[in-house]
Amino acid sequence: MSNRKDVLAVLRENARQSNADIARQTGLTEPEVERIVDELESEGVVKGYTAIVDWEAVEEGDEPVRATVELNVTLDRETSYIDIAERIAKFPQVKSLRLISGDYDFDMEVEGDSMSEVSHFVSDKIAPIPEITQTVTHYIMESYKEQGIEFGDGSDDDRLSISP
Numbered sequence: 044m045s046n047r048k049d050v051l052a053v054l055r056e057n058a059r060q061s062n063a064d065i066a067r068q069t070g071l072t073e074p075e076v077e078r079i080v081d082e083l084e085s086e087g088v089v090k091g092y093t094a095i096v097d098w099e100a101v102e103e104g105d106e107p108v109r110a111t112v113e114l115n116v117t118l119d120r121e122t123s124y125i126d127i128a129e130r131i132a133k134f135p136q137v138k139s140l141r142l143i144s145g146d147y148d149f150d151m152e153v154e155g156d157s158m159s160e161v162s163h164f165v166s167d168k169i170a171p172i173p174e175i176t177q178t179v180t181h182y183i184m185e186s187y188k189e190q191g192i193e194f195g196d197g198s199d200d201d202r203l204s205i206s207p
Contacts (some may be wrong), residue, residue, distance in 0.1 A: 050079045058092045097194045107154040114149035115177040136164050
């Protein structure tokens with residue numbers, strides 16, 4: 044089982060590595076790595092591979108508007124968190140959805156072409172869901188780190204250059 048865990052750790056760090064590179068890092072053979080990766084994909088453990096994009100480095104206007112939305116819900120006898128999550132997750136604008144502990148129930152990440160589009164999506168599609176009792180939308184202004192990858196050198200923060 045630890046072989047699978049080792050391969051997953053390497054894939055999470057950089058999924059573009061070759062089977063030969065993964066084999067060197069884990070002490071497995073290339074055929075073993077290929078078999079493990081095939082198993083992980085066919086079992087649905089590995090759901091996909093994605094690029095981590097530094098949107099500040101992309102041409103102006105190509106960056107999507109991203110927001111984190113807090114969702115509070117009230118459950119009834121017939122409706123579970125899973126039922127609500129399945130309804131929300133079907134929307135293509137929803138990039139991630141997590142049930143969390145704390146002051147609200149779900150943490151949802153949404154993307155759109157404009158703030159208006161994101162706002163209308165939340166107000167027209169999410170807020171009307173009967174079990175949703177509150178939404179709070181936080182627009183992402185800048186990312187400094189995504190999935191363990193740091194962006195830039197941090198020197199763009201104007202507050203750092205203000206002298207007393």
